[in-house]
Amino acid sequence: SQQGEEDPQALSIQEGENATMNCSYKTSINNLQWYRQNSGRGLVHLILIRSNEREKHSGRLRVTLDTSKKSSSLLITASRAADTASYFCATDDGGSYIPTFGRGTSLIVHP
Amino acid sequence: NAGVTQTPKFQVLKTGQSMTLQCAQDMNHNSMYWYRQDPGMGLRLIYYSASEGTTDKGEVPNGYNVSRLNKREFSLRLESAAPSQTSVYFCASAGGVGNQPQHFGDGTRLSIL
Numbered sequence: 001s002q003q004g005e006e007d008p009q010a011l012s013i014q015e016g017e018n019a020t021m022n023c024s025y026k027t028s029i030n031n032l033q034w035y036r037q038n039s040g041r042g043l044v045h046l047i048l049i050r051s052n053e054r055e056k057h058s059g060r061l062r063v064t065l066d067t068s069k070k071s072s073s074l075l076i077t078a079s080r081a082a083d084t085a086s087y088f089c090a091t092d093d094g095g096s097y098i099p100t101f102g103r104g105t106s107l108i109v110h111p
Numbered sequence: 112n113a114g115v116t117q118t119p120k121f122q123v124l125k126t127g128q129s130m131t132l133q134c135a136q137d138m139n140h141n142s143m144y145w146y147r148q149d150p151g152m153g154l155r156l157i158y159y160s161a162s163e164g165t166t167d168k169g170e171v172p173n174g175y176n177v178s179r180l181n182k183r184e185f186s187l188r189l190e191s192a193a194p195s196q197t198s199v200y201f202c203a204s205a206g207g208v209g210n211q212p213q214h215f216g217d218g219t220r221l222s223i224l
Contacts, residue, residue, distance in 0.1 A: 031210055042115070042201055042215030043154075050210065088153065090213075097209030098169070101146075103153040 003027065004089040004102040012108045019076040021105040023089030024069075030097055032065060033090040034074050037104070043088060046074075081111045113137050117202050117216035124192045124223045132187040132219050134202030142205045143185035144213065145169075145177060147198040154201065160185055161207075192223045 004025045013019055023032065031050045035043040047063045049056045049072065056063050062075040076083055086106050090099035118133045136143065141162045146154040146169075156169030158177040166177050174196060176188045185204075189196060200219045205211040 033212060035213075040217075042217045043203075043213070045212035045214070048210065048212055092209070098156065098159065099213065100156070100170075101154040103151060 003100040004091040006102045006105040010106045014110050019079050019107055021074050021087055023072045025091045028094040029091045032072050035088045037086045079109045081109050084109050115204055115214050115216035117219050121220045128192050130189050132200055135184045136204040140204035141207050144203040145187045146201045149198050194223050197223045
């Protein structure tokens with residue numbers, strides 16, 4: 001069964017704009033992770049946020065976590081064409097720590 | 112800088128043939144994972160190995176077997192391939208289970224005719 005679900009499924013923006021994608025999940029978690037996948041490649045880890053954290057930053061990335069709403073958001077500021085990729089959230093089920101991936105958001109950044 | 116290496120990168124099989132997908136990591140990670148990725152389905156866990164000597168089923172284990180050969184290597188075997196197993200297969204490793212980011216290989220693209 002799938003724990004996290006990303007929204008929107010697809011996002012198209014212009015270079016320089018901000019991109020926001022969301023992840024909702026169903027049960028309590030220990031942590032939530034965001035990954036990026038470029039076409040034809042494996043997933044690359046971006047950020048891990050623990051259930052007791054509310055916000056984390058890494059360069060142009062900002063991740064928030066709202067455990068009361070069971071949701072997370074990934075914000076990419078000042079997007080670049082190179083940010084074009086699919087973005088996945090991964091959540092555990094609060095017990096096994098084994099991450100479950102959502103279906104992803106496909107981001108296209110137009111130069 | 113190899114990280115996680117998967118072989119082969121591409122493979123075409125006929126229904127009923129068998130095949131082993133290889134995965135090796137050079138990061139001294141304890142846990143390793145096999146996923147399949149299908150269009151519109153995201154990644155689904157097939158099997159994982161929390162540490163050397165242990166393996167456990169994931170969400171979609173039917174039709175697959177795994178072997179944790181040693182700490183570095185984790186192989187996935189299809190005993191009798193079926194068209195429904197056409198997919199992209201990813202291997203990943205992590206320092207441990209829980210609060211550890213996963214490192215992925217670039218996948219094996221498998222077509223079963």
